[in-house]
Amino acid sequence: MGKQRVSLNDMKVAIEAVKILKVPNDSTIVEISPGVGFLTHALLHSTNARKIIALENDKKYVNELSTLVKESDGRLEILNIDVYKWDTYDHIKSHLSHIKIHPWEEVHPNLISLIHLPNTSRGEISINKLLSNCYNKSGLHSFGRSRMNFFAPEKAAEKILAKEGELQRHKLKIELEAIADIEVLKIFPEKAFYPNIQCALFGVTPLVEPRLQGSWLTFEFVIKTLMSRKNAKVIEMLSTLGAGANTIAKDLSFDLNMPVRNMTAENYSELSIIFDKWPFKPDYIDDIYIPPPKHKKRW
Structure with a gap:
């Protein structure tokens, strides 16, 4: 429903999705941007979840979701909150006081x-926040390595499905x-083939040891900069990181003549670590997801 803000409006699909998710008994589910609430309804009536916390920033949808609260027997809590703010996922921790920290x-x-x-x-901003929290073990992941699931419409699904070497490969996938x-849990419609996907359900399980070993902010900056020209060779793009940054080429172990679209997460991690150590790296990297500190200038 809608071209930009999408919301599932098929109860059959919602029930099928909930079955695929295999929600354990007594679980707490944090549902982000549930919209009109078809999946929320299915979670309430097709699982034994202890609690469902719905984070919704659109008051129109909040009003529609509120009708489910009456039939939830206290299991559904709706928070009218901006899901795109950085402090949101730390704020909601107060609503998860019943959750025990897990190894x-x-x-x-x-x-x-x-x-x-x-x-x-x-x-992409939503995923970025959750992945950043996962890497830093903050927000929802301060309780442990929790499973995430993405209900993605066509454009987002294509980005997540893109493989190394494909032009559709995106910063988000890396x-x-x-x-x-x-894990691709389900593609709708069932027999759809790229690019005929309407939406897809993904399961995302954080790694015990991430493939990234450096700064998350630097990692993002490096990906965003290099991915601006996916067909260019890596060696040609190093200088776009900063004047003279091509000098770090001698410290990199992977093939610098491959196209940027072929780079792996491990390649980006290595490059990010080397770039971080480069003495001429800007002291602040302007990132589209994180506003710069007021006392520092933008580069």
């Missing part, structure tokens, strides 16, 4: 997040690969 080595048995992605760059294992 990072094991997937958290009682905490799951489910994100409905819009057809805009805001969907970030996911660096932090988690990604």
